[in-house]
Amino acid sequence: MKPAIMYDDTWANALDQNLKTASTPGGWALFNLTAQMKQQILPSRFDGLLAPGFLPHIQFLPHQLKTAQTVMEEMNGTAILADEVGLGKTIEAGLILKEYMLRGLASRILILAPASLVSQWAKELREKFQIFALVQRKNPDWTWNGVQIASIDSAKQAKFADVFSDTLFDMVIIDEAHRLKNPATKNHQFVSRLNKTYCLLLTATPVQNNADELFHLVSLLRPGLFGSNGFFQSQFKDGKRSVQNRDAFHALLRQVMVRNTRTEVEHEPIKRFIQTIRIDPSKEEKVFYDSLSEYLPASITLLTLQREACSSKYAALATLQKQEGFDQTKIAELARAIDRNSKAEKALEIIKGLDEKVLIFTQYRATQQYLELFFHSQQIPAVSFQGKFKKSKKDWMIELFKGPARVLIATEAGSEGLNLQFCRHVINFDLPWNPMKLEQRIGRVHRYGQTQNVYIYHLAYKQSVEDRMLSLLYEKIALFQTAIGKLDSILDENWIEDHLHDTFHTSKSVREWEIKMQNLAAALE
Amino acid sequence: MSFIRSFFTACECSILEESEHSLTIQLTEEADRALMNRPFYWHYKDRLGQAGDPMAITFFTKDPGRPLKHQEEYITFGSPRFHQLLSYAQKKASFVQLYETQKTAGMIQLDPWLFVHFHLSYEANGKKEKLVPLALHLINGAFSDRFLEMTGSLTLSHSISPYHYVLSPLITPASGLTRLKQKLWRDLLEEEHxxxxxxxxxxxxxxxxxxxxxxxxxxxxxxxxxxxxxxxxxxxxxxxxxxxxxxxxxxxxxx
Missing domain, CATH: 1.10.287 (Helix Hairpins)
Structure with a gap:
């Protein structure tokens, strides 16, 4: 059977009018130029990628190109991209999107991402792929005819249901798609109702071993790949979660899912060297730290205060000074007696020993300010970065760090989603109670695009609360040495995070916290 | 690079400066209005009845490795700017009417031809495209698929030169187009799909x-x-x- 032929007669209709008008001098040159250029950019074959040729400023990794090609040629634009964290899923999705746009197969695009990542998506698409997307915020206009990015929560509202049922999207891309694994949720139902031709689901959570979740994800893309629900249950399910007929199951899965792992992708994976530096506090610092328990404000746990003091006296003072008459207390005097910060001096030593950029993390704004001043007094150009900064200021700080500044002092809050691959030294000036936060910190430099080994320095005062945190939390769980893939599954377990939070904030003493943490560690093992 | 140069030359913009990886162009008013996306400026000038001041712009074909200044741009093959220029060229020259000029003495008779670039797009679970150039002699009805090679060496001008005269087409351009279309249809049906x-x-x-x-x-x-x-x-x-x-x-x- 021959394919249908459709003729666009725009040119024919304009012919009469055109014959009456005189042509212009440059016409013949432009006429030929148009044809030559068109010839060069049109997709002359069904297979192969056009997009990389149009984006010469980006070095795509082989696995990213291969993934994009597989999705286009074999999966017909409907796929689950399930690479491990940090291998560039967004890049792959962008590449596929660009390819479909260049080929003229997709123009109306909907990208759904968690609200916190919406701007990041827009930025990546703009800077890497020259795709200019509309970010849908308070009053979304879903009739927009181009690329649009929205959070799934804003899109799924009942009041938009009619608009979506009347709108056809050429391509829908969903980030963090593991949120769609439950068909009873609004999210799942919303996506299932979208009218879409092509669809990409991005997820970092390895779902491949949970049969039901996978079944529901796949059913969003290609219902029937695993047969009907009944067939699936009898053929592939074994018990509550596991899979039977694994080979057949995975063979089917490979038709719709691409998952690259670090070990496959990196021939020489970037290594992470972690150095824990235990520092002797100065005499004054030690006295200050030890007397904290006597001046504990009512609303604060000793644990919190001690950790602040481990960062810098200013962090602790920020809390203590809220009390009336603080200046007259003995502890204020002890604080004034501290004339140096042993940790800052150690950090300075590390920085001076390196001829490279260094990223410093602290949890406290007071410490951040102190460090900035301290480094300036030592003629080391340093800039700060925090969540409260406006976007333009954040961007400018990153530009400074890329350029003249040697050191970036960041608080956690602002650092999510930062890409600082040009830096490979991270100093943790103080330690978060949640090791996953630490992983996120390191993730700023140890990520896709990093070409060299990464060095991490933990600073902790000897025999302080931090010292114990280190031995307990970080060394015992041995989190860093754990393969990233394994970490994925830990990160996904929300209860751990909740538990860590509770453990820390409800414990009255270090001892109590330690016992609770040991229980958690035991549970994890 | 050669595309940008030919494009702006054809649009009668002058090239102010040129180096290996950059090109500075003084836009004409028409090009500025069409390409620079500053309708408010032109609207304002029009209202005041003043002549506008078309921009000069520098295009880099290689990343200059420094932040770009105002009126500087990095252009790559397939970038939005590139596509904008291309679609402008396409619109501006979607139809041309040209006359051959010969240097020899005496009266010269010119035959009418209709020539089009068909744009074919094969779409299914993928897509490929091609351009098919096809020409028709509007008196004897002969097809030519090597029309471009034929015209490549000729001098063509947008107005008729002295001592040249044209023969009126027997086939109107509109029905000529229909014949070209039918020819294309026959060829397509013969292809193995x-x-x-x-x-x-x-x-x-x-x-x-x-x-x-x-x-x-x-x-x-x-x-x-x-x-x-x-x-x-x-x-x-x-x-x-x-x-x-x-x-x-x-x-x-x-x-």
Missing amino acids: VWAQTARKKQKAELELLQSFFEQDEDNAEHFEREKAAIMRRFEPVIRVSVLNGGLFYLAREK
Whole structure:
């Protein structure tokens, strides 16, 4: 059977009018130029990628190109991209999107991402792929005819249901798609109702071993790949979660899912060297730290205060000074007696020993300010970065760090989603109670695009609360040495995070916290 | 690079400066209005009845490795700016009317030709495109598919030169276009469309999968139809034909 032929007669209709008008001098040159250029950019074959040729400023990794090609040629634009964290899923999705746009197969695009990542998506698409997307915020206009990015929560509202049922999207891309694994949720139902031709689901959570979740994800893309629900249950399910007929199951899965792992992708994976530096506090610092328990404000746990003091006296003072008459207390005097910060001096030593950029993390704004001043007094150009900064200021700080500044002092809050691959030294000036936060910190430099080994320095005062945190939390769980893939599954377990939070904030003493943490560690093992 | 130079030369913009990887161009008013996206400026100037001041702009074809200043741009093959220039060129020269100029003495007779670039797009679960140049002699009805080679060495001008005269077409341009279209149709029908057959096969297999998913489930008719429509769109083979550009050419008969 021959394919249908459709003729666009725009040119024919304009012919009469055109014959009456005189042509212009440059016409013949432009006429030929148009044809030559068109010839060069049109997709002359069904297979192969056009997009990389149009984006010469980006070095795509082989696995990213291969993934994009597989999705286009074999999966017909409907796929689950399930690479491990940090291998560039967004890049792959962008590449596929660009390819479909260049080929003229997709123009109306909907990208759904968690609200916190919406701007990041827009930025990546703009800077890497020259795709200019509309970010849908308070009053979304879903009739927009181009690329649009929205959070799934804003899109799924009942009041938009009619608009979506009347709108056809050429391509829908969903980030963090593991949120769609439950068909009873609004999210799942919303996506299932979208009218879409092509669809990409991005997820970092390895779902491949949970049969039901996978079944529901796949059913969003290609219902029937695993047969009907009944067939699936009898053929592939074994018990509550596991899979039977694994080979057949995975063979089917490979038709719709691409998952690259670090070990496959990196021939020489970037290594992470972690150095824990235990520092002797100065005499004054030690006295200050030890007397904290006597001046504990009512609303604060000793644990919190001690950790602040481990960062810098200013962090602790920020809390203590809220009390009336603080200046007259003995502890204020002890604080004034501290004339140096042993940790800052150690950090300075590390920085001076390196001829490279260094990223410093602290949890406290007071410490951040102190460090900035301290480094300036030592003629080391340093800039700060925090969540409260406006976007333009954040961007400018990153530009400074890329350029003249040697050191970036960041608080956690602002650092999510930062890409600082040009830096490979991270100093943790103080330690978060949640090791996953630490992983996120390191993730700023140890990520896709990093070409060299990464060095991490933990600073902790000897025999302080931090010292114990280190031995307990970080060394015992041995989190860093754990393969990233394994970490994925830990990160996904929300209860751990909740538990860590509770453990820390409800414990009255270090001892109590330690016992609770040991229980958690035991549970994890 | 050569594209940018030829583009702006053809648009009668002057080149102020040129180096290996950059080109500074003084835009004409027309080009500024069409390309620079500053309608408020022009609206303002128009209202005041003043002459506007067209911009000069520098295009870098290689990343200069420093932040770009105002009126500087990094242009790459396939970038939005590139596409803008291309679509402007296409619109501006979608139709041309040209006359050959010969240097020899004596009266020269020019024959009318209709020439078009057909743009073909083969779409199914993928897409490929091609341009098909096709010409028709508007007196004797002969087709030529090597019209461009024929005109490559000729001097063509947008107005008729002295001592040249044209023969009126016997076939009107409109019916000439119809003949070109019919010729293209015949050629297309002769092609082996393996890609379309493959796509149909895949489409059929996908539909069967879909049916198996919804077996005996009549509550979800709406969902079924939605998925079915998506599969139809994803795999349905079709060839779309349009005219990229074309024109009326008056050429001397080959000796």
